[in-house]
Amino acid sequence: MYRIAALHMKVFSSPFSARGEESVYYTAVPWKIRLSPNPFYDRDIVSIKDFSKDDLEFIFDTTDKVSSLKPSERGELGKGRALGYIFYEPSTRTRMSFEAAMASLGGSSIGISDLKSSSVEKGESLADTIRIIDLYSDVIVLRHPLDGSSRFAAELSQNPIINAGSGSEEHPTQALLDLYTILKVKKKIDGLSIAIVGDLKYGRTVYSLLYGLTNYDVDVHLVSPPSLQIRKESIYEVQGKLNIKEHSELEDGVLTDADVIYVTRIQRERFPDLQEYEKVRGTYTIDENTLAKAKPDVAVMHPLPRVDEISQAVDHTKNATYFKQASYGKELRAALLALMLNENLPE
Ligand code: ASP
16 A cells, blocks of 8 residues: 655545544535644655655654653553564665664564575565565565665555665655754754765665755755766756755865765665776765864764775764764654554654
8 A cells, every 4th residue: 555654634535533533624625634643654654755844843853752752651652563674685774773663662573684585585576575574564664676666565565664775766764864863963954055975876865865855945065976976857856946066076165065964885786887886986085184174063974884985083073973873763763663653642
């Protein structure tokens, strides 16, 4: 079942609310429309494009609330529920943070991260695999190398799907935690200047982040080698919603302007020709010299894993935000799961 996350309203064909909730009548349409307190209950999380600014703020507020709950209260939110997952590509943070998040809600996780030990190895299709995980769990986390894989899975499954990375297309929960991290560290998103550096062609986190940023008033510097520039169709999509400048060098002008430098790994596994990868590997390295030219409070972010884009010397600076970002990942995913699994959350 495919459910759009952005819907704030639930439409009923009956004029009576089943549970007697507050309701609003719109004279233009013959249905009763109920303003839902939780638009994410039982919804798929396929693309960040399905989220409005209100949705994002609702999730960030919920993350603050769920993080501040006592472990005993938090442990009620997913009690008796199971998260099912399958990762057709490697993962460290996304899988572990979802598992840790679900455990913190009192739920359990079952899944496949080693395809060789699953029936995928015997030729089982994505469709059949999803149908089976759907039987054993209440919410499904999927990472797959193909663009469109999560949308396809969402059409098949009864339980909601969370896109944990679909090819080089999107990684919406990464963008949610990226935006939440910016908000926590900078206390705002509007008015910031954000430099996104590295592999902008194949990096799926870049696309979700960029689409998410269209909800805010921000300046964006896109810094990549010419062969790894952002895909044109996405530039058209965000045009007019973001003030974007493209660069091939991490110029001084970018460094002095940026409040956030979001660094990405060159996605070696997505190159059709590894010789092309060799030409661009190691193009940018953020080190102490880079920081010396940047704003003193610049936040250096990275979805991780890093290869050689950020020198380890940066880890010990106050600018290093990437490990904090990974830790917010667990909190944000816990809040998202709590919203997807519970129609109403405690106030
Ligand atoms: N972990 C992120 C992803 O799965 C970033 C990366 O792999 O470079 O897209």
